[in-house]
Amino acid sequence: MVNKSRIILHIDMNSFYASVEQIYDPSLKGKAIAIAGNPKERRGIIITCSYEARARGVYTTMNVGEARRKCPELIVLPPNFERYRAASKSFFNLLKEYSEILQPVSIDEGYLQLPIVDGQNVLQHVQNIQDRIWNELQLPCSIGIAPNKFLAKMASDMKKPMGITILRKRDVTTILWPMNVIEMHGVGKSTAEKLGNLGIQTIGELAVADEYVLKQNFGINGLRMKQKANGEDDRPVDPEAIYDTKSVGNSTTLSYDTTDRDELYKVIATLSEKVAERLKAKKLAGVTVSIMIRSADWETCTRSKSINNAIHSKEDIIEQAWYLFNKHWDEEPVRLLGVTVSNVSDLKETTQQLTLFNFEEHIKEEPIIKLVDQIEQKFGKGTIVRGSDIAKPVGKYHANTSFSKDFWDEHK
Numbered sequence: 001m002v003n004k005s006r007i008i009l010h011i012d013m014n015s016f017y018a019s020v021e022q023i024y025d026p027s028l029k030g031k032a033i034a035i036a037g038n039p040k041e042r043r044g045i046i047i048t049c050s051y052e053a054r055a056r057g058v059y060t061t062m063n064v065g066e067a068r069r070k071c072p073e074l075i076v077l078p079p080n081f082e083r084y085r086a087a088s089k090s091f092f093n094l095l096k097e098y099s100e101i102l103q104p105v106s107i108d109e110g111y112l113q114l115p116i117v118d119g120q121n122v123l124q125h126v127q128n129i130q131d132r133i134w135n136e137l138q139l140p141c142s143i144g145i146a147p148n149k150f151l152a153k154m155a156s157d158m159k160k161p162m163g164i165t166i167l168r169k170r171d172v173t174t175i176l177w178p179m180n181v182i183e184m185h186g187v188g189k190s191t192a193e194k195l196g197n198l199g200i201q202t203i204g205e206l207a208v209a210d211e212y213v214l215k216q217n218f219g220i221n222g223l224r225m226k227q228k229a230n231g232e233d234d235r236p237v238d239p240e241a242i243y244d245t246k247s248v249g250n251s252t253t254l255s256y257d258t259t260d261r262d263e264l265y266k267v268i269a270t271l272s273e274k275v276a277e278r279l280k281a282k283k284l285a286g287v288t289v290s291i292m293i294r295s296a297d298w299e300t301c302t303r304s305k306s307i308n309n310a311i312h313s314k315e316d317i318i319e320q321a322w323y324l325f326n327k328h329w330d331e332e333p334v335r336l337l338g339v340t341v342s343n344v345s346d347l348k349e350t351t352q353q354l355t356l357f358n359f360e361e362h363i364k365e366e367p368i369i370k371l372v373d374q375i376e377q378k379f380g381k382g383t384i385v386r387g388s389d390i391a392k393p394v395g396k397y398h399a400n401t402s403f404s405k406d407f408w409d410e411h412k
Contacts (some may be wrong), residue, residue, distance in 0.1 A: 007114040007122055008154035008237060011095065011104040011129075014140040014161035016108035017107040020087045021077055023138050031054055033075040036064050045253055047079060051161060063253070084108075088136050098129060103237045111149055113237040118211040124296065126164055127243065135161070150233035153185045158274075172231035177204030190302070191218070203229045241290035248284065250274040251338030259333050268321050269314075271339040284344040285310035292338035293329060303328045310345065317341060 017035040018387065022028045034049035056071035070073055088107045095102055101113035114125070126143055130392065133141050142163040144155025154176065155167035167175065176184075182192040186205050193388035200206050200212060214222030219299035250271045258264065268291070279285060289311075290304035303324050309319060321339045 004234045006147050007116060008147065008152045009112045009114065009126060009129075010144040010146075010149070010156040010323055011112060012142050012144075012156045012160075013091065013108035013132075014051050014142060015048055016139070017079060017084055018053075018089075019139050020083050021080070022050070024083060028075065031069050031075060032066060032073055033077060034058055034064075035074050035079050035237070036067075037079065044076070049074075061221060083218040087137065087139065091133065091139065094136065094166075095129070096177070101237050101239065104242050105238055111152065111237045123164070123166065129167075130164060131161070135365060148231075148233040149235050149237065150185060150228045151231055157185070169231045172207075173204070176229070177202060177207060179203050181206055184225075186228065187225065196217075199350070214352060236260055247286070247340050247342035247344060248275050248278045248282065249290070249338060249340030249342075250278075251292060251336060253336045257333035257335050259331060264325070264334060264337065265322060267337050267377035268325060268339060269318050270336060272321055273314045275339055275341055276312060276317055279312040279341060279344070279347075283347045284407070285347045286339065286341035286344035287311075288343040289317060289324065290338075290340040290342060291321050291324045291328070292336070292340075293325065293334060294336035295330075296333040296335050298335070301328055301330075304342070306343070310347075318334075 011074045014202055018104060021033060021035065028050075030052065032050060032053035032055075034053050035047045036044040038048060046058060046060055046062045046064065046067055048060055049058045049067075053067075053071055053074055056074070058067045058071050058074060062070075064076055068076070072178045084107060091108070092102065092104060092110065095110065095112050099112050102110060103112075104110040114122070126145055128142055130141060130410050132311055140161045142156045142160045143165075144152040144158070145164070145166045146152040146155050147169055151169070151172075155165040156163075158167075158271060180192075181187050181195050181203055182189065184206070187195070194217060195201075195206065198209075198217065200209055206226060209226060211223060211226065216222075218225065252267065252271065254267065287308070287310045288304050288306045290302060293301045294353055295301075305320055305324055307320065311320070317339065325337075
């Protein structure tokens with residue numbers, strides 16, 4: 001039925017937040033409902049919505065006002081993350097009964113590698129998983145079955161809600177290749193536009209594109225896109241991947257569109273401070289700062305800058321983010337701003353280039369570093385720990401994300 005070397009499922013909950021709300025209030029079932037960050041304000045953005053709402057033209061990221069104009073009977077609810085976390089725990093605990101090779105991707109989706117059993121009817125086995133999620137948790141989901149993660153993800157998107165789709169390697173040319181590149185997992189709007197400018201409109205055209213051209217325009221990611229377009233993906237299902245923080249960011253939709261530079265600076269400063277607090281809580285620093293600017297007409301500009309020394313302080317993040325904003329803002333009214341620090345690593349492992357100004361600081365620390373090394377050689381690594389490393393994390397951003405490392409620890 002699928003490649004005998006691996007049987008990988010991508011399980012994706014359908015309208016997860018909305019489905020959970022319908023469990024707690026059965027009167028909402030069959031109705032157009034949406035979950036929004038702040039339903040009472042214009043800045044409220046639809047996080048997710050039921051399929052009844054989608055049928056009326058409501059979609060994720062639409063603002064509440066526009067959604068209500070499209071669907072006057074829309075029921076808009078604030079998010080209740082405690083409910084969603086509880087439902088997610090039940091979901092992943094159920095999946096762990098089938099395999100320990102489980103990789104959560106977010107609060108409502110994950111990859112599961114099934115053990116290969118001779119004579120096993122894989123489709124019937126997967127149908128049983130979907131039935132249990134529905135019957136025991138009252139949650140609808142779609143499942144993709146494939147020999148690798150990319151194909152499993154593509155398959156799970158093909159039938160919603162409550163679909164099960166098998167996507168074999170031999171199906172790639174007939175099923176995936178005719179699709180537009182924007183439908184390919186991992187390809188966003190800007191990448192699709194850039195591919196289009198190169199004359200690449202379909203996944204099939206990407207699959208046979210010149211590797212040199214792809215690398216020139218997209219770097220190593222261009223070659224990875226081509227591999228996936230050919231159905232190739234050797235990434236493992238990694239249960240530890242949830243621990244790998246790649247970036248820390250924060251964004252906000254403004255209460256009103258504005259061109260006031262002082263107000264925009266205050267927003268960027270606030271976002272940078274929140275990012276800095278989260279980096280501090282996670283003990284991370286990063287070398288790439290990005291900003292996202294969305295205009296009143298929903299045009300989105302994302303720009304980034306990489307620097308030599310990893311940063312984590314509010315002041316450094318503000319400096320880089322404000323520089324990027326000034327360089328790339330076209331002075332059109334701004335609707336949304338975002339700041340992200342990426343390419344992060346453990347704060348203790350980051351190295352700072354020695355300069356004329358910080359050389360003395362490092363020289364003063366050198367005898368202490370040598371002493372710590374001597375003690376650790378004698379008594380073992382980790383014997384000496386900085387007080388700041390054992391202090392309780394501070395800041396309200398620690399472990400309060402909807403799906404974090406600490407949340408996954410509770411499953412162990």
